[in-house]
Amino acid sequence: MLTLHYAPDNASLIVRIVLHELGLPFRTALVDRATRQQDSAAFRALNPAGLIPVLETPQGPLAETAAILLWLAETQGRMAPPPGDPARGPFLQALFFLSNTLHADLRMIFYPRRYAPGAEAALHAAVTDRLRGHYALLEGWAGQGRLGGPQPSVLDIYTAVTLRWAALYAPGGAWFDPAPLPRLMAMAAQLELRASVRAAARAEGLGEAPFTRPRPCQPPEGSATG
Amino acid sequence: MSITLYHIPDYASTIVHLALEELGVPFEIHPLDFDSGDLASPAFRAVNPLGLIPAIRTPQGPVFETAAILLWLVDTHGRLGPRHGEAGREAFLSWLFFTANTLHPAMMDHIHPERPAGEGLAPAIEAAALARLHDKAAHLDALIAREAPWWLSARQPGVLAPYVGVLLRWSAMLPADPALRFDLSRFPHLRAVLEAAESTPAARRVAARDGLGAHPFTAPEA
Numbered sequence: 001m002l003t004l005h006y007a008p009d010n011a012s013l014i015v016r017i018v019l020h021e022l023g024l025p026f027r028t029a030l031v032d033r034a035t036r037q038q039d040s041a042a043f044r045a046l047n048p049a050g051l052i053p054v055l056e057t058p059q060g061p062l063a064e065t066a067a068i069l070l071w072l073a074e075t076q077g078r079m080a081p082p083p084g085d086p087a088r089g090p091f092l093q094a095l096f097f098l099s100n101t102l103h104a105d106l107r108m109i110f111y112p113r114r115y116a117p118g119a120e121a122a123l124h125a126a127v128t129d130r131l132r133g134h135y136a137l138l139e140g141w142a143g144q145g146r147l148g149g150p151q152p153s154v155l156d157i158y159t160a161v162t163l164r165w166a167a168l169y170a171p172g173g174a175w176f177d178p179a180p181l182p183r184l185m186a187m188a189a190q191l192e193l194r195a196s197v198r199a200a201a202r203a204e205g206l207g208e209a210p211f212t213r214p215r216p217c218q219p220p221e222g223s224a225t226g
Numbered sequence: 227m228s229i230t231l232y233h234i235p236d237y238a239s240t241i242v243h244l245a246l247e248e249l250g251v252p253f254e255i256h257p258l259d260f261d262s263g264d265l266a267s268p269a270f271r272a273v274n275p276l277g278l279i280p281a282i283r284t285p286q287g288p289v290f291e292t293a294a295i296l297l298w299l300v301d302t303h304g305r306l307g308p309r310h311g312e313a314g315r316e317a318f319l320s321w322l323f324f325t326a327n328t329l330h331p332a333m334m335d336h337i338h339p340e341r342p343a344g345e346g347l348a349p350a351i352e353a354a355a356l357a358r359l360h361d362k363a364a365h366l367d368a369l370i371a372r373e374a375p376w377w378l379s380a381r382q383p384g385v386l387a388p389y390v391g392v393l394l395r396w397s398a399m400l401p402a403d404p405a406l407r408f409d410l411s412r413f414p415h416l417r418a419v420l421e422a423a424e425s426t427p428a429a430r431r432v433a434a435r436d437g438l439g440a441h442p443f444t445a446p447e448a
Contacts, residue, residue, distance in 0.1 A: 048365050049324060060316045064323035071319055074310040083301035083310065089289035092298055096291045100326045108342070115335070115354055119347045126343035 002026040003056040005046065007033050008204040008219035009168075011065040011103070012053035014161045016203065018069055018154055020196035022076045028203075033226045066099035069154040079154045091155070094146060098158050102134045106162060110169050124172030131166065131175075139181045148187035152194070160188045164206075164214040178212075188212055228252035230283040232273060234260055235436035238292050239280035243436065244388035245296055247428040249303055256283075293326035296385040306384045307377045318377050318386075321369065324362070325389055332358035333393040336408070337400045352406060359397055359408055366390060367413035383423035391420045391443035399446045410444060420444060 004019065004026050006012030010033075019026050031037045031052050038050045046054045047063040055062045055071075062068045073080035080095075081087040108127045112120035138159055142148045147156055163184065166176040178185050188211035191197050201210045205218035217224055231246060233239040233255045246253045258264040258279065265277045274281040274290040281290035289298050300307035300318075307322075308314040332355050335342060339352035370378060377384040397408035410417050420443040423429060433439065439447045 047320075048368060049328070049362075057316060061320075062316045063320040064327060066327070067319035067323040071316060086286040088301070089284065089287060089294065089298050092294035093289060093291040096294045096326055099323060100293070100330060104327055104331045114358070116343065116347055116350045117354060119343070119350045122343050122347050123351075126347075130342075 003029055005029045005031050005043065005052060005054040005056070006222075007031045007038075007052050007224065008222050009164075009206065009217045009224040010052045011161075013200060013204060013206075014065055014154075014158050015053050015055060015068050015072075016200045017157050017161070017196050018072055018079065020199050021152065021157070021194070022072060022078060024072070024076070030222045032222055034223050036226060064099070065103070065158070066095050069158065070095065073154055079152065090146070091153075094141070094155050095158075097134075097137075098155065098162075102131070102138075102162060103158075105131050105134065106165060106169075109172060109175075110165075112172060120172060124170075124175075128172075128175040132177075132180075135166075135181055135184065139184050142183035142187060148183060148190070152191060156187060156191065159184065160191050160211045163188055164211050167214045168216060185212060228254060230254050230256050232256050232258055232270065232279050232281045232283075234258050234279060236438060237279055238392070240432070240436050240438070241292055241389050241392045242280040242282065242295050242299075244392070244423075244429060244432050245299055245306060245385050247432050248383075248388070248426065249299060249306060250428070251303060292330075292389065293322060296389060297322060300385055306382075307386070314375060314377055317373070317375060321366070321375075321378070322386060324365070325386060325393075329359070329362040329366075329390065330393060332362055333397050336397050352401070356397075356406055356408065359394075360412070363394065363408075363410075363413045363416060367416040370415040370419055378419060380419055380422035383419060383426070387419055387423035388429075390416070391423055394420070395438075395443055395446040399448050417444060 002024060004012055004015055006016065006028055031043060037043060038052060044050055046061045049063065051063060053065060053068060055068045062071055081091050105127050108115045109124060112123050116123040138147060147159060192209055192211055201207060205220060207215050229246065229251065231239060231242055231253055233243060264270060271277055273283060273288045278290060280292055280295055281288055282295055289295050301309055308318050335351050335355035336359055339348035339355060342351055376382055378386045394408055394410055398410060401407045424441055424443045433442050
């Protein structure tokens with residue numbers, strides 16, 4: 001049985017949606033950020049880096065959102081091109097871009113003090129500039145069919161959830177504008193209709209349009225931030 | 227048809243150069259010259275529209291992004307890490323993405339602190355980045371001590387040792403202020419694996435070709 005260690009509206013949301021897409025049964029275990037449960041010995045035993053999500057599997061725990069998504073796709077043979085497929089190389093490049101560039105830069109916006117203590121405002125201005133460029137790149141990929149194709153990939157789910165975060169979580173000030181991203185927003189609107197996203201939205205209190213009309217989550221348990 | 231590596235010595239493509247040499251698969255190097263603007267040329271942009279190295283040309287087409295190339299090599303050839311279904315795949319994926327997502331960005335901020343937000347913020351970013359680097363290196367050090375993963379060991383450095391080794395090499399060498407340089411000796415288990423990684427016959431050949439010195443990871447010299 002798979003166990004997803006999660007906090008509402010954290011990166012575990014991406015994994016939750018993909019688990020529903022793949023039709024895999026799973027349990028959830030709340031990581032209570034209000035009490036910094038991610039620093040507990042039990043959680044650090046699963047992920048020494050203390051980051052959410054962790055997916056416990058029969059073969060051992062997985063950490064890092066993109067690693068979990070890749071493992072699930074490989075295990076099920078869906079939602080990503082398999083090794084040997086000519087599309088695998090471009091897919092891996094896109095997955096690493098989402099995780100080590102887009103998501104990493106979003107974390108600088110969410111937690112600026114960790115990256116530039118005393119200079120959070122200037123960091124916010126500079127990194128939001130970079131983020132607009134990243135989303136413009138992704139909009140281009142959507143135009144080329146690398147995102148938003150007929151069958152959702154893990155890349156689509158990952159991207160759509162970040163659109164929500166970009167709109168909602170900006171301690172340094174609102175910066176995100178969906179207007180230059182019509183293809184990404186259309187993809188997000190289609191994803192919102194899927195049973196997987198509706199189930200995740202119910203479970204985490206995300207509302208009816210979690211990607212296109214995001215509002216702060218009202219989860220039945222836990223909280224999105226500490 | 228073999229693999230072509232687009233390469234500038236001691237840039238990120240050195241990471242892939244080490245992995246390819248270790249694998250022993252046929253490959254050829256297409257040297258690029260940074261100062262001549264090769265990375266912006268139409269010929270190279272046809273391989274990687276973002277104009278970044280490393281990039282490889284393969285029978286299935288181009289692949290770029292350092293960690294994507296390393297994972298593609300593992301998935302295609304095995305040996306340097308567990309493939310899907312092999313023991314350790316879960317931990318390997320987790321720590322590969324950990325390295326790409328947290329250690330690599332910390333290193334970039336450390337050696338290029340002016341890039342995120344200009345010169346004014348550089349000192350604050352550099353200092354914070356060094357702390358982040360120490361935190362990430364400590365996790366890798368503890369992983370090796372606790373789990374002894376076969377794919378990041380003195381016996382099999384895999385793709386992760388050259389990846390981590392090259393990143394930390396730059397952080398140890400490049401900061402002008404010695405007090406702000408990364409110190410690998412604080413992480414003895416990681417150091418031992420990187421020492422083994424730089425000592426393989428394949429690594430020595432790459433070090434000679436790329437001008438990396440006798441101890442590229444444990445005693446880097448500019």
